[in-house]
Amino acid sequence: xxxxxxxxxxxxxxxxxxxxxxxxxxxxxxxxxxxxxxxxxxxxxxxxxxxxxxxxxxxxxxxxxxxxxxxxxxxxxxxxxxxxxxxxxxxxxxxxxxxxxxxxxxxxxxxxxxxxxxxxxxxxxxxxxxxxxxxxxxxxxxxxxxxxxxxxxxxxxxxxxxxxxxxxxxxxxxxxxxxxxxxxxxxxxxxxxxxxxxxxxxxxxxxxxxxxxxxxxxxxxxxxxxx
Amino acid sequence: xxxxxxxxxxxxxxxxxxxxxxxxxxxxxxxxxxxxxxxxxxxxxxxxxxxxxxxxxxxxxxxxxxxxxxxxxxxxxxxxxxxxxxxxxxxxxxxxxxxxxxxxxxxxxxxxxxxxxxxxxxxxxxxxxxxxxxxxxxxxxxxxxxxxxxxxxxxxxxxxxxxxxxxxxxxxxxxxxxxxxxxxxxxxxxxxxxxxxxxxxxxxxxxxxxxxxxxxxxxxxxxxxxxxxxxxxxxxxxxxxxxxxxxxxxxxxxxxxxxxxxxxxxxxxxxxxxxxxxxxxxxxxxxxxxxxxxxxxxxxxxxxxxxxxxxxxxxxxxxxxxxxxxxxxxxxxxxxxxxxxxxxxxxxxxxxxxxxxxxxxxxxxxxxxxxxxxxxxxxxxxxxxxxxxxxxxxxxxxxxxxxxxxxxxxxxxxxxxxxxxxxxxxxxxxxxxxxxxxxxxxxxxx
Numbered sequence: 001x002x003x004x005x006x007x008x009x010x011x012x013x014x015x016x017x018x019x020x021x022x023x024x025x026x027x028x029x030x031x032x033x034x035x036x037x038x039x040x041x042x043x044x045x046x047x048x049x050x051x052x053x054x055x056x057x058x059x060x061x062x063x064x065x066x067x068x069x070x071x072x073x074x075x076x077x078x079x080x081x082x083x084x085x086x087x088x089x090x091x092x093x094x095x096x097x098x099x100x101x102x103x104x105x106x107x108x109x110x111x112x113x114x115x116x117x118x119x120x121x122x123x124x125x126x127x128x129x130x131x132x133x134x135x136x137x138x139x140x141x142x143x144x145x146x147x148x149x150x151x152x153x154x155x156x157x158x159x160x161x162x163x164x165x166x167x168x169x170x171x172x173x174x175x176x177x178x179x180x181x182x183x184x185x186x187x188x189x190x191x192x193x194x195x196x197x198x199x200x201x202x203x204x205x206x207x208x209x210x211x212x213x214x215x216x217x218x219x220x221x222x223x224x225x226x227x
Numbered sequence: 228x229x230x231x232x233x234x235x236x237x238x239x240x241x242x243x244x245x246x247x248x249x250x251x252x253x254x255x256x257x258x259x260x261x262x263x264x265x266x267x268x269x270x271x272x273x274x275x276x277x278x279x280x281x282x283x284x285x286x287x288x289x290x291x292x293x294x295x296x297x298x299x300x301x302x303x304x305x306x307x308x309x310x311x312x313x314x315x316x317x318x319x320x321x322x323x324x325x326x327x328x329x330x331x332x333x334x335x336x337x338x339x340x341x342x343x344x345x346x347x348x349x350x351x352x353x354x355x356x357x358x359x360x361x362x363x364x365x366x367x368x369x370x371x372x373x374x375x376x377x378x379x380x381x382x383x384x385x386x387x388x389x390x391x392x393x394x395x396x397x398x399x400x401x402x403x404x405x406x407x408x409x410x411x412x413x414x415x416x417x418x419x420x421x422x423x424x425x426x427x428x429x430x431x432x433x434x435x436x437x438x439x440x441x442x443x444x445x446x447x448x449x450x451x452x453x454x455x456x457x458x459x460x461x462x463x464x465x466x467x468x469x470x471x472x473x474x475x476x477x478x479x480x481x482x483x484x485x486x487x488x489x490x491x492x493x494x495x496x497x498x499x500x501x502x503x504x505x506x507x508x509x510x511x512x513x514x515x516x517x518x519x520x521x522x523x524x525x526x527x528x529x530x531x532x533x534x535x536x537x538x539x540x541x542x543x544x545x546x547x548x549x550x551x552x553x554x555x556x557x558x559x560x561x562x563x564x565x566x567x568x569x570x571x572x573x574x575x576x577x578x579x580x581x582x583x584x585x586x587x588x589x590x591x592x593x594x595x596x597x598x599x600x601x602x603x604x605x606x607x608x609x610x611x612x613x614x615x616x617x618x619x620x621x622x623x624x625x626x627x628x629x630x631x632x633x634x635x636x637x638x639x640x641x642x643x644x645x646x647x648x649x650x651x652x653x654x655x656x657x658x659x660x661x662x663x664x665x666x667x668x669x670x671x672x673x
Contacts, residue, residue, distance in 0.1 A: 036277070039282050039606075040282030040283050040284070040285075040604065040606040041277065041282055041283070042283075047603075049601055049602050049603060050602065051602045052602075064601075064602075066601065075450065075451055078361065078362070078449075079362050079363060079364070079449065079450065080359065080362055081354055081358060081359055081362040081364040081365050081368075082353045082354060082356075082357040082358065082359065083357050083359050084353075084357075099350070099353055099357060100346075100347065100350070101345050101346070101347050101348075101350045101351065101353050101354065102276070102345045102346020102347040102350075103341070103344065103345055103346070103364060104286040104287065104344075104346065105362070105364060105446075107283065107284075107286045108286060108287055108450060108452070108596065109450040109451070109452075111451050111452070111599075111600050111601075112600070112601055113283065113284050113599050113600075113601055113603045115283075116283060117276075117283065117286060117346065118275070118346070119275055119276050119277035119279075119281070119282075120274060120275045120277035121274070121275060141275045141346070142275055142276065142345070142346025142347040143346060143347060144346075210601070211600055214451050216451075
């Protein structure tokens with residue numbers, strides 16, 4: 001079984017937000033408006049966290065793109081009462097929107113705040129619906145959602161490879177954020193496959209995983225900043 | 228035997244037989260409040276949880292706080308009544324019924340809270356279709372339904388002789404008492420079976436009660452969140468639950484004592500004895516709280532520390548320190564001082580404890596969520612009017628249910644009072660005799 005994972009080079013990340021936009025349009029993530037957003041109700045599958053360090057005048061802002069980490073030992077799937085979030089056969093942490101009862105226990109259990117919740121019925125203007133990606137289902141009010149590593153792309157890539165009776169290559173399956181990154185800060189692939197970029201990058205001396213000590217075994221690896 | 232005023236315990240039946248206008252007025256007022264809260268709730272049902280003050284990362288708030296709080300109060304009853312029955316404490320007789328009623332009512336209210344917290348209450352039954360027993364939420368569903376079943380049966384069984392008496396007195400509605408009396412005539416064999424059943428239940432109910440609040444604490448402690456992931460959470464929650472439960476009994480006792488003129492039954496000694504128990508629980512609560520925070524503080528793990536400082540000196544400091552005053556300082560001063568340990572003193576301490584324990588639940592649930600490990604945008608949690616309304620709904624339901632109960636059944640177990648009068652004195656005397664060194668070695672067995 002491949003181990004789909006991501007390596008994000010913080011040296012290269014400029015915090016431009018291209019990954020966030022690409023993710024939103026790829027996955028039909030709806031907007032909640034500025035007022036709700038201020039209240040902390042915005043939905044992000046890919047988010048850019050800002051870490052401010054130092055004191056004036058030596059202030060530095062670091063940007064950390066944060067998708068779901070698709071942990072190998074996910075704390076969120078353990079607590080779900082109805083198996084609406086689970087680790088699927090591809091090793092990805094999946095959400096079942098139509099089964100979720102909206103208890104938000106998985107949100108509470110995730111140490112990375114990777115999950116979002118629809119507090120109101122999502123408002124989708126006509127323009128939004130016209131531009132929707134038909135491969136990704138629309139989420140309803142009152143359920144938890146999060147980054148899927150664009151698993152609909154994986155499905156497609158697998159089918160296409162099967163039809164052509166060939167092995168899947170690295171470029172067959174790339175999530176929207178990795179594709180959109182202008183500085184190539186996001187690499188994606190099979191962490192266990194020697195031929196994939198990520199398996200080389202993960203061996204870098206700069207590689208680390210956020211809160212590794214929690215034992216969640218995230219499949220998103222960061223390359224630390226050198227400055 | 229008519230319901231004559233010469234019956235020494237007539238005053239216990241009085242609220243059931245003579246339904247005054249006051250009860251209807253109070254009931255009506257409570258219904259109006261309850262109706263208003265339901266209108267507020269309908270807003271949440273139609274619009275979604277957005278009408279609350281919840282957000283990300285603080286995705287649990289009042290509903291979960293009140294859930295833990297109400298279920299905590301429910302430990303009053305059954306547990307206390309079971310322990311007092313089991314230890315053959317003679318002074319329990321006027322207290323047990325009220326304690327058991329609290330449990331049944333509050334458990335029903337508390338059990339509804341996780342449902343109003345759901346984003347999709349329409350999918351509630353998924354818990355049964357797709358339930359995962361590995362999830363602490365399922366442990367809760369199991370423990371609470373089990374406790375609710377056991378405690379309602381445990382409330383009902385000792386009521387049968389009293390219900391039968393109301394049936395014999397031809398109190399209306401007759402069909403109700405006829406049905407609930409279950410053909411009780413008070414024969415020796417019936418009494419024997421009843422005693423046996425009560426004995427089995429009171430032993431059974433103690434571990435169930437302990438398990439309930441333990442698994443409620445597990446909801447929190449099974450996650451990795453700072454401030455929650457603690458091994459002492461189980462016993463800490465159970466202690467807090469019994470603590471708030473006893474306080475609730477004391478408040479209810481002093482209310483009914485005044486309203487129904489039960490001064491002859493609920494005496495200062497009952498308040499003093501329960502007050503002593505309350506003091507012990509207060510000290511135990513402080514011990515657990517101290518141990519919990521010192522361990523986190525001394526270790527100084529950064530995220531743990533941030534949550535602790537958030538409570539001790541940060542945004543939640545007012546709530547945290549009010550909690551310490553209400554749960555520890557006030558009870559300590561009042562309950563360890565003979566001069567203050569009067570009925571009104573104990574009642575005051577109890578009210579303080581109920582407030583303090585609610586604050587404790589608040590300072591456990593919210594601060595851990597408000598301080599996530601990753602630098603997500605900082606949010607504050609301000610409960611909305613809907614959340615306050617549903618809190619009011621819980622309290623109103625409690626008052627309404629208790630009012631209803633007291634107008635249909637005696638709030639003090641009459642037959643147990645009579646039994647105490649008839650046999651209690653002799654039994655205690657016999658028992659004490661067996662403790663004495665003069666008694667034969669084989670006699671102290673039962």
